[in-house]
Amino acid sequence: MENFKKKFVEEAVDLLEGLEKSLLALEENPEDSTLIQQVFRVMHTLKGNSGMFGFDMIDSFTHEMETVYDLIRNGKLRVTRAVLDVTLAAVDHLKCLLDEENYNDANVIANHNELLSKVKLLTAEEPVITTNVTNEWHKNSPDEEQSKKEKTYYISFEPIHEIFDNGTNPLYLIEELHSIGQVTVFAHLNKVPPLDELNPEHCYTYWEVLIATSANVNDISDVFMFVEHDSTLEIQEIADFNLLADELFVSELTRLAATQKDIGLTTVQNLSKNLISKKLSEKIKEFSKDQPNAKRTSISSIRVSADKLDKLMNLVSELVTTQARLSLFAEENSTPGLLPIAENVQKLSRQLRDIAFSIVLIPIENMLTRFQRLIRDLSQELGKEVVFITEGAETELDKTIIENLADPLMHILRNSLDHGIEDKELRLKRGKPAQGKVSLKAFYSGANVMIQISDDGAGIDPDMINEKAIAKGIISAERKLTKREILDLVFLPGFSTARSVTDLSGRGVGMDVVKRKISDIRGEVEIDSELGYGTTITIKLPLTLSIIDGLLVKVSDTFFIPLLMVDKIYAIEHEKIVNTFNNVVVLDGQQVPFFYVRREFDIPDSAEKLEQVIVVNFEEKRVGLIVDQVIGEYQAVLKPLGKYYKKQDMISGATILGDGTVALVMDTNKIIKLFAKHEVFTMKED
Amino acid sequence: MAKIILIVDDSESIREVVSFTLETEGYKVLVANDGVDALKFLDGSHIDLIITDLHMPEMDGITLIRQVRQMPAYQRIPILFLTTESQAAKKMEAKEAGATGWIIKPFVPAKLIAALNKVIR
Numbered sequence: 001m002e003n004f005k006k007k008f009v010e011e012a013v014d015l016l017e018g019l020e021k022s023l024l025a026l027e028e029n030p031e032d033s034t035l036i037q038q039v040f041r042v043m044h045t046l047k048g049n050s051g052m053f054g055f056d057m058i059d060s061f062t063h064e065m066e067t068v069y070d071l072i073r074n075g076k077l078r079v080t081r082a083v084l085d086v087t088l089a090a091v092d093h094l095k096c097l098l099d100e101e102n103y104n105d106a107n108v109i110a111n112h113n114e115l116l117s118k119v120k121l122l123t124a125e126e127p128v129i130t131t132n133v134t135n136e137w138h139k140n141s142p143d144e145e146q147s148k149k150e151k152t153y154y155i156s157f158e159p160i161h162e163i164f165d166n167g168t169n170p171l172y173l174i175e176e177l178h179s180i181g182q183v184t185v186f187a188h189l190n191k192v193p194p195l196d197e198l199n200p201e202h203c204y205t206y207w208e209v210l211i212a213t214s215a216n217v218n219d220i221s222d223v224f225m226f227v228e229h230d231s232t233l234e235i236q237e238i239a240d241f242n243l244l245a246d247e248l249f250v251s252e253l254t255r256l257a258a259t260q261k262d263i264g265l266t267t268v269q270n271l272s273k274n275l276i277s278k279k280l281s282e283k284i285k286e287f288s289k290d291q292p293n294a295k296r297t298s299i300s301s302i303r304v305s306a307d308k309l310d311k312l313m314n315l316v317s318e319l320v321t322t323q324a325r326l327s328l329f330a331e332e333n334s335t336p337g338l339l340p341i342a343e344n345v346q347k348l349s350r351q352l353r354d355i356a357f358s359i360v361l362i363p364i365e366n367m368l369t370r371f372q373r374l375i376r377d378l379s380q381e382l383g384k385e386v387v388f389i390t391e392g393a394e395t396e397l398d399k400t401i402i403e404n405l406a407d408p409l410m411h412i413l414r415n416s417l418d419h420g421i422e423d424k425e426l427r428l429k430r431g432k433p434a435q436g437k438v439s440l441k442a443f444y445s446g447a448n449v450m451i452q453i454s455d456d457g458a459g460i461d462p463d464m465i466n467e468k469a470i471a472k473g474i475i476s477a478e479r480k481l482t483k484r485e486i487l488d489l490v491f492l493p494g495f496s497t498a499r500s501v502t503d504l505s506g507r508g509v510g511m512d513v514v515k516r517k518i519s520d521i522r523g524e525v526e527i528d529s530e531l532g533y534g535t536t537i538t539i540k541l542p543l544t545l546s547i548i549d550g551l552l553v554k555v556s557d558t559f560f561i562p563l564l565m566v567d568k569i570y571a572i573e574h575e576k577i578v579n580t581f582n583n584v585v586v587l588d589g590q591q592v593p594f595f596y597v598r599r600e601f602d603i604p605d606s607a608e609k610l611e612q613v614i615v616v617n618f619e620e621k622r623v624g625l626i627v628d629q630v631i632g633e634y635q636a637v638l639k640p641l642g643k644y645y646k647k648q649d650m651i652s653g654a655t656i657l658g659d660g661t662v663a664l665v666m667d668t669n670k671i672i673k674l675f676a677k678h679e680v681f682t683m684k685e686d
Numbered sequence: 687m688a689k690i691i692l693i694v695d696d697s698e699s700i701r702e703v704v705s706f707t708l709e710t711e712g713y714k715v716l717v718a719n720d721g722v723d724a725l726k727f728l729d730g731s732h733i734d735l736i737i738t739d740l741h742m743p744e745m746d747g748i749t750l751i752r753q754v755r756q757m758p759a760y761q762r763i764p765i766l767f768l769t770t771e772s773q774a775a776k777k778m779e780a781k782e783a784g785a786t787g788w789i790i791k792p793f794v795p796a797k798l799i800a801a802l803n804k805v806i807r
Contacts, residue, residue, distance in 0.1 A: 004706075008699040041741045045697050048770035052703065052792040167764035167786040167805065176803050226787035226804055303698070 008053045009098050010303065015042050020091050021369045023084060024376060030079035039087070040069040046094070057112060058097050064119045065090055071123060086118050088373075150181070150214050152243040154268050157224065158206035159231040161199070168227055174207060176223050181213025182244045186257045208263055210253070212242035236265055239272045306399070309360050316349075316356040317637040321656055323349040324635065328658030350635075361396035364442045364451070367406045368393055371413055375438060378417045385435040386421055392442035397449055401541055404521045405451075408514040412453050412537050413438065415511075420457030420535055430532065432456065445540075448564075454536040460529040462486040487527045491515040522652070524669075548638060550665070552631040553614065555597045558663040559627070560636050560655055565668045567615040567622055569630055574609055577626060585624060587613065594624030595675045616668045623672050638665060650674060688714040689806055694724040694738035694750065695768070700791070704737065704768065707795040708802075721745025721753075730759045735806050737789075740769040740776065748783045755784040764805035768793070 019042045026035045043066040050058035065087065071077035093108075093115055102108045155177070159170050177183050185207060192204040211220065220235055227233075243249050252271055256263050323345050330342035368390055379386040397405070421427075421436035428434055441452040462483050469475045469489050481489075493512040518525045522542045529535040542548075549563040570587050577585070577596060584591050592615060598605055606628050613624040636655035645651065652667040691713050695701050705715040716733070718724035720742040727733065736754065740747040747767060754760045764786040771777075777788055789801045 004699055004703050007702055011698050041743075044741055044770055048791040049697055049699055053699070164762055166781070166784050167762055169764070169805065172804055172807055175807065176800075179803070222800075223804065226801075229781065 005053050007303075008049055008055075012046060012049070012058075012098055013095070015046060016091050016095055017369055018042065020088070020373060023087055023091070024369070024372045026079060027081075027084055027376070033073065036069060036073045036079065040066065040073050043069055055097065055100075057103065058094060061090070061094065061097070061112065061116065061119075064116060064123075068119060068122050077123070083122055086115070086122060090115055090119065149240065150212050150242045151237055152210060152212045152239040152241065152272070153217070153220060154234075154236045154238050154265055155209040155211060155220065156207070156234040156262075156265070157209065157231060158233075159203055159227060161202040161204065163203045163227065163230050164201060166230075168230070170203060170205075170207075170227070170231075173223055173227065174209065177209055177211055177220070180215045180219060180223070181211045182242065183212075184210045184244055184250060184253065186253075186263060188262050190261050206262075208257075210238075210244060210268065212244045234265070238265075238269055243272050309399070312356055313360060316353050319349050320353055320635055321637050324658040325660070326658075353635075357398075360399045362399050362402055363393060364395050364397060364402065365393040367402060367409070368440070370406065371409065371440065374410060374413060375417065378414065379436075382417060383423070384417065384421050385424060386417060387435055387437055389437065389439040390441075391439065395442035395444065395449055397541060401521045401523075404517060405523075405539075405541070408517045408525075408539075409440075409451070409453070411511075411514050413440075416453065416455040416457065416535065420455040420459075422458050449541045451539040451541065452536055453539075454534060456534040459531040459534050460487060460490070460527075461531050462529075465489055484528075487529060490527060491525070548636055550634060550636055551614065552634045552657070552663060553612070553627040554629045554631055555601065555627045556603050558631065558657065558661065560634065560663045560665045561614060561616070561625075561668060562665070563633070565616045567617055570613045570615070570624075571610055572613045572626065574606065574611055577611070578605075585613065587615065587624070590622070592622050592624045594626055595672065596626045598626075598628075600675050616672070618669060618672045625668065625671075634663075636663070636665060688712055689734040690714045690716065690732060691735045691737060691802075691806075692716045692718065692724060692727050692733050694718045694720065694736065694742070694747070696720050696739060696742040700739070700768075704798065707798055710795075711799055711802075719744075721747070721750035724750055725753065728754060728757060728760060730757075733760070733763060735802070736760075736763060736765045737768050738765065740767055740771045740780070748780055751780070751785055752783045766801060766805065768798075 019039060022035050022038045022042070026032060026039065029035065043062045047059055047062040047066055050056075050062065068077065068083065068087075072079060072083070077083070093111060096102050096108060097112075157170070157173070159168075163170060174185055177185075186209070188206050188208065189204070191206065192198065198204075213220070217235055217237070221228075221233070224231065224233055249271060253263065253268070256267060260267075323342075327342050327346055330338045371390075372388055375386055375388040416438050417436075421438070422430070422432075424434045427436065437456045439452075439454050441450075441454070443450055465486050466475075466481065466489075469486075469492075470477045474489065474492055475481065490511045491514075493510065515525050518539055518541075524540045526538045526540070527535065528538070551561045551563060551566055551569075553559050553561060568587075572585065577594075583595065584593050586592070592613075594613060596605075608628060611626055611628060612630050613626050614630070615622050615624050617623075634655075634657070638653040638655060640653055641651060649670040650667060651664045652670075653665045654662050655665060657663055691708055693701055693704050693708075693715060695704070695717075696719055701717045705717060708715050716727050718727060721738075722744040724736070724738070725745075736751070738747040738750060747769070751765050754763065754765065765784065766787045766789055767780055767785055768789045768791060770791045772790055780788065786805050787801060789798060
């Protein structure tokens with residue numbers, strides 16, 4: 001049962017998230033009947049399930065909510081802001097109730113009661129409709145203490161001819177009677193028509209049954225609950241003891257049944273009178289069922305714990321590494337038959353890797369509801385009208401990335417609302433629509449996912465930032481910075497652009513933390529803003545985190561360059577490099593600035609005549625990195641460097657090669673930035 | 687041969703509890719998320735009983751059983767509703783659509799089995 005409970009909680013969390021989404025959508029279209037239906041359905045499901053798993057508070061609460069939405073869907077109540085406010089508060093409360101530990105928390109209970117009364121208030125304004133639970137087909141038999149005393153009942157049961165049509169088999173009902181008492185059954189076939197008039201799909205039989213049982217009339221009529229409307233049923237008590245224990249009574253009945261069409265209640269009653277003095281008891285027949293082993297077929301999707309997924313990813317990573325070793329070994333040792341096997345393993349592990357990756361990818365949509373809620377609450381709090389537009393919600397990302405992305409995105413959105421979008425009056429004065437617009441757009445771009453958050457608010461004043469940065473001593477007054485460089489300053493620690501710290505900013509963190517958090521998941525963040533027209537923040541993220549394709553290159557030691565950074569590879573003569581002016585080479589008729597990696601690393605020049613230029617993309621430009629040689633393509637399983645190497649930026653990790661040696665993974669963007677600084681530095685020195 | 691029961695419910699926990707209960711009783715259980723999913727199982731192969739929820743996304747229980755009753759192979763199959771809905775009107779609608787019976791959630795396993803015994807053996 002504990003297991004089921006856990007499932008229920010997981011499921012309820014999903015349901016509540018979906019509910020929140022529906023509610024926010026409902027706020028936009030309060031008349032949308034599909035949405036109202038959805039909300040009702042969630043309340044309904046929660047009510048049904050929570051009761052079963054012992055979440056009584058949820059049960060009673062959702063019951064009230066269901067009533068509200070039942071009224072709404074029947075047009076008896078309107079979706080108002082008050083209704084939505086209460087419902088959203090209810091969602092939060094229900095989430096809290098999913099943790100059973102909260103059941104004894106006084107605050108939670110107080111909140112529960114307060115909300116309950118609020119919910120009841122919603123319906124009280126309307127004519128109260130009694131939701132009278134009339135269980136027509138199914139009467140919940142009360143668990144009252146049943147008298148052990150057996151009684152005898154007479155049952156006459158005549159189903160309608162079409163009883164088979166809805167899947168009912170009356171014989172099962174008769175059979176079920178056997179399970180509640182001692183039974184004598186008389187089946188009457190006298191209504192069966194002649195063969196030429198007989199419809200084989202109809203039921204012509206009717207039954208008379210005498211049952212001796214300790215169950216009451218309700219229990220007996222329960223047996224027939226599915227056919228109440230499809231049959232004529234009569235149940236009558238004829239004796240307060242077990243008549244069927246009397247052999248004479250039974251044999252007399254049997255004789256009558258054989259001679260008469262049907263026995264009839266009066267006959268039975270008369271017969272019973274003769275036997276009133278006799279009382280006997282007999283044991284109830286017990287039916288045991290065979291229990292063959294049953295197997296369940298699978299469903300279209302299953303829930304797996306995140307732990308297991310992490311383990312799977314880890315193992316796949318290890319497998320890919322091991323496979324690389326196998327491939328290398330197979331190449332070096334020409335054992336017949338080994339190479340095809342190695343190739344097959346390579347193919348399989350690639351496929352396995354791809355599938356394992358796709359498993360941990362989840363759509364961005366999963367976090368959108370949270371944002372919608374944030375925008376809703378915030379805009380209310382700030383008294384601003386804001387519409388939130390999302391695009392590309394189906395874009396998928398590694399779950400670890402999604403998990404780590406939510407906070408920074410929340411912060412960016414918070415900033416947009418707090419500092420970006422202006423007050424209504426100001427917007428109107430500036431000729432903008434009163435309603436502000438914040439959009440979140442996600443899309444694929446090569447091996448990256450881009451997330452763009454834009455607002456049509458006030459934008460950022462670069463002069464103000466510059467001023468402030470100088471005032472804070474972050475930059476020197478003499479330095480002339482481009483607009484982009486100025487905007488990038490907001491990502492520096494200790495930089496806050498808001499003139500006054502509002503309640504909201506106090507809650508959050510600086511943009512530097514946003515940047516750091518995004519860097520942690522190998523993402524990059526960029527800001528673009530036009531004063532008076534709004535701000536756009538673009539986040540570039542890798543699709544996955546742990547395995548990447550890349551080039552193995554040699555610069556004295558072996559290094560690894562992620563393939564998605566690589567544009568083209570050229571061979572170049574060493575002399576050409578030595579003789580260039582200003583570190584620029586001409587490749588395919590284009591001038592490409594380059595860095596001679598050996599020199600940057602303070603390693604003596606290579607003795608080889610021919611070297612390789614790897615042209616990589618760097619901030620929309622092409623930059624060459626000159627290495628000794630390219631060893632080949634390689635699939636790297638990224639392993640983090642130890643904490644002693646945390647301070648350096650150039651190397652983003654390490655990977656273990658097939659032969660067991662380690663290759664460092666170059667972060668080309670950071671390496672080039674660093675080289676470029678070094679360049680400036682050395683040039684100044686010159 | 688174990689009897690085969692198709693459970694249609696959008697709630698995973700309900701599916702799990704119902705299938706657990708039924709499997710303990712020795713039934714073979716098939717599970718579907720909603721009406722559309724359920725139809726995939728109803729390809730003419732042998733099924734002894736359908737237990738379905740009423741309110742489900744994609745296709746609700748009543749639409750489902752209307753369609754099931756159209757299929758020659760399942761014209762007479764017993765169909766039980768397992769739902770929190772207790773409105774008499776809904777029940778009549780279900781009955782007219784071809785439902786065999788109605789079980790109210792929350793249920794206790796014994797009750798479910800008792801209801802089952804009315805329609806299959």
